[in-house]
Amino acid sequence: MNLSIGEVAERAGLAPSALRFYEKEGLIHSDRSDGGQRRYHRDVLRLIAFIRAAQRVGLTLDDIREALRTLPERKVPTASDWARLSKSWRPLLDRRIEEMERLRDRLDSCIGCGCLSLKTCALSNPQDVAASQGPGARWLIVDDD
Amino acid sequence: MNLSIGEVAERAGLAPSALRFYEKEGLIHSDRSDGGQRRYHRDVLRLIAFIRAAQRVGLTLDDIREALRTLPERKVPTASDWARLSKSWRPLLDRRIEEMERLRDRLDSCIGCGCLSLKTCALSNPQDVAASQGPGARWLIVDDD
DNA sequence: GTAAGAGCTAAAGTTCACTTTAAGTCAAGG
């Protein structure tokens, strides 16, 4: 317990500046030594691991701060608190995986058929993906006319 | 053929400003009308679709520009050119999918066992992932001691 | 006790991928 910022940075695999930044953003918390230096509870490592995982799932720090607000205010979160949090990311993660798999399959079918834009190609029948991320997410769909 | 910037933007689902930006970045090309306005060949739509797909796979515009440099200089790319390109993204895409699946499974096993940090938990035995993205990518691995 | 290295703050800087702005030009219908 009572880790310095350097120790946390080292163990968590990010820079001390990132830890100060996360703190300023209200994502993590630290106590202070008599001299005013940050001192961390070991639990912060788990929290940081969660933050990084959430980022990989595609959440912004804003989203993450929001999610973390569901954790108990001033007490150390329990296993079930963490479990609830992980669970809430599951659908998002599933969507991302599905999205990637669809993209992979489309790329595959294109490599196979060599068309990439004909009406007969899988890529030209977007009914499933096109709307998922607004007008930008059209993958490999190009409608030749 | 000979689409205006507005038409391309509309069909590709992005803003005209993005098209000008891509052009400045050397990702796409346009001819000009007598009056100096951009005129696009329909093929640019496919190219844009590829660029967006590549971005979803996690490539930066720099990476993409690099990849596009393998396309024939001043002639319209053939289906097999595109196929080669898609193929080259496949491993990256596979890695991203694997990564996401691993994260999902880990979150699952955590929800199941409720530990999240004990040495007995799946999360504590990272031999596979930890090195994949440098020291930052430690997922949910926290080594309590 | 002291020197070196780790930590402190606030503010400015960085990169990525664009968007916005300002001041003007082009194209097409009536």
Place this chain on the structure above:
DNA sequence: CCTTGACTTAAAGTGAACTTTAGCTCTTAC
């Protein structure tokens, strides 16, 4: 011909997620 809306440029602005800088202070090992 004229108006309107789409287009042009260069340059500045944006937001996310940090990092760097400058000028200090703290902590620790000798």
